[in-house]
Amino acid sequence: MSELVIKNLHVAIEGKEIIRGLDLTIRQGEVHAIMGPNGTGKSTLAYTLMGHPSYEVTEGEVWFKGQNILELEPDERSRLGIFLAFQYPVAIPGVTVANFLRTAINARRRAENPEDKGIPIPEFRKLLKSKMELLKMDPSFAGRYLNDGFSGGEKKRAEILQMAMLQPEIAILDETDSGLDIDALRIVAEGVNALRGKDLGVLVITHYQRILNYITPDFVHIMLGGRIVESGDAELALHLEEHGYDWVREKYEAVS
Ligand code: ADP
Ligand code: MG
DSSP, X not given: OOEEEEEEEEEXXXXXXXXXXXXXXXXXXXXXXXXXXXXXSHHHHHHHHXXXXXXXXXXXXXXXXTEEGGGSOHHHHHHHTEEEOOSSOOOEEEEEHHHHHHHHHHHHHHHHOTTOOOOOHHHHHHHHHHHHHHTTOOGGGGGSEETTTOOHHHHXXXXXXXXXXXXXXXXXXXXXXXXXXXXXXXXXXXXXXXXOBTTBEEEEEEXXXXXXXXXXXXXXXXXXXXXXXEEEOHXXXXXXXXXXXXXXXXXXXXXX
16 A cells, blocks of 8 residues: 655745645545645645645655655656646647547556557547546547636546546645635545545645535645644534634644
8 A cells, every 4th residue: 555655844935934844644545635724835735746846845755655756757756656636737729638648648658668559549448438437527528628718617627537547546636726616626526536445545735625515534634834733534624614714823823
């Protein structure tokens, strides 16, 4: 069983420390939610795990399958079995969702074996069909140009389908910020529910408690001031829904 282990992570942006000693372990089979007020460093965590160059890791490690992934390029992290969703996916007019997915799968196969001829088309079609059925997606979606004119919800659908096709062991989804309507949130939650199982570990990063009306995480963590300050089960999210973040601030801001 694989696990992603974040140890004493510190991250700075333009010299300012945003993440300040974060520890977290996500195992295959577990669904974790990180919640927290705006500006607390949730997206910074997601971008850092993705390997975005603007985020400077000043201390700490992130281990997966015996490697510190912070030393790896984003595509190497992906090949190792970590899926990192893009919060703002780019549109690729002229490239269909299906072609994009086939290219992604083939890139991964070739990285492992330069002689690889790519996934045979019938095998690819079968895989795509089964994943789209699992996610209750309309078959016509695969023929549309990737993210070209997609609604927020459709972009999320494309992202979840990509996750289903790449079959990662650990998936990290940053669902924060404005522009994400309740439909998009529900699509992500339903996708995670459809894909969750003993082989998949998930980290959902979110500002909104309401995503947890659709998904029941095994673990909920509250992030404040660049650290995880509280961890619990789904009850913790319900508590947040009822009481907001003020009690967390009162409890921890004085000491941080
Ligand atoms: P969250 O996702 O929890 O709302 P972020 O990780 O987006 O928080 O931001 C945490 C802090 O880092 C905020 O104070 C924000 O202003 C700052 N920050 C984030 N990205 C950048 C950036 N690219 N340049 C400068 N400051 C940034
Ligand atoms: Mg954010």
